[in-house]
Amino acid sequence: MVNVAQIPGLNTLGISLARIDFAPWGVNPPHTHPRATEILTVIQGTLEVGFVTSNPDNHLITKLLQKGDVFVFPVSLVHYQRNAGSVNDVAIVGLSSQNPGVITLANSVFGSKPAIVNNLLAKSFQNDTKTIDWIQSKF
Numbered sequence: 001m002v003n004v005a006q007i008p009g010l011n012t013l014g015i016s017l018a019r020i021d022f023a024p025w026g027v028n029p030p031h032t033h034p035r036a037t038e039i040l041t042v043i044q045g046t047l048e049v050g051f052v053t054s055n056p057d058n059h060l061i062t063k064l065l066q067k068g069d070v071f072v073f074p075v076s077l078v079h080y081q082r083n084a085g086s087v088n089d090v091a092i093v094g095l096s097s098q099n100p101g102v103i104t105l106a107n108s109v110f111g112s113k114p115a116i117v118n119n120l121l122a123k124s125f126q127n128d129t130k131t132i133d134w135i136q137s138k139f
Contacts, residue, residue, distance in 0.1 A: 001016060001017075003016040003097075003099055004098040004099050011098055012098070013098055014096060014098055015095065015096065015098060016036070016097060016099070017092070017093070017094055018093045019091070020090070021089070021090055022081070022089040022091070023088060024083055024087060024088065025083055025084075026082070026083045026089075027082045028081040029105070030078050030079070031078070031079065031080070032102070033073075033075065033076070033095060033100040034075075034076055034100075034103060035075070035099060036075055036095040036096045036101070037072060037074055037095070037096045038073040038094070038095050038096075038100075039071070039072050039073075040070065040081070041070050042066060042067050042070075042089070043090040043092055044088070044089055045088065045089025046084045046089065047064075047083060047089055047091060048063075048064055048084045049063055049071050049073075049081050049082075050062035050080055051074065051077045052077060052078045053077065064084060078105060109121070110136045110138070111136070118132040118133055121136075
């Protein structure tokens with residue numbers, strides 16, 4: 001990611017740029033950018049992309065993108081990308097902020113320091129604390 005931290009001249013311009021290289025079947029896991037809309041262009045390969053609309057609908061919008069296709073992820077909505085093939089994929093993304101931020105959901109929920117208490121997560125995810133402990137141990 002190239003943002004104001006790497007290039008101070010981006011300050012006040014409201015843009016950032018990133019190149020994402022995907023291994024076969026590789027994933028950019030569900031995440032959000034709290035301060036930016038993202039526009040993605042596929043340079044090479046086939047990507048499955050998607051985002052989830054906000055509450056209460058939580059509707060999943062997905063698309064299979066080919067080389068040259070473009071997709072927009074609205075600001076702050078949870079979204080992901082996945083290589084849908086057996087060859088390396090490349091995408092370029094632009095973000096509408098010089099400091100877009102990124103929150104990877106699994107890391108935030110299961111890998112916080114200190115940890116979110118397991119009984120709260122178990123109730124939130126309608127699961128048991130043993131499973132939550134196991135998931136948290138992965139982070």
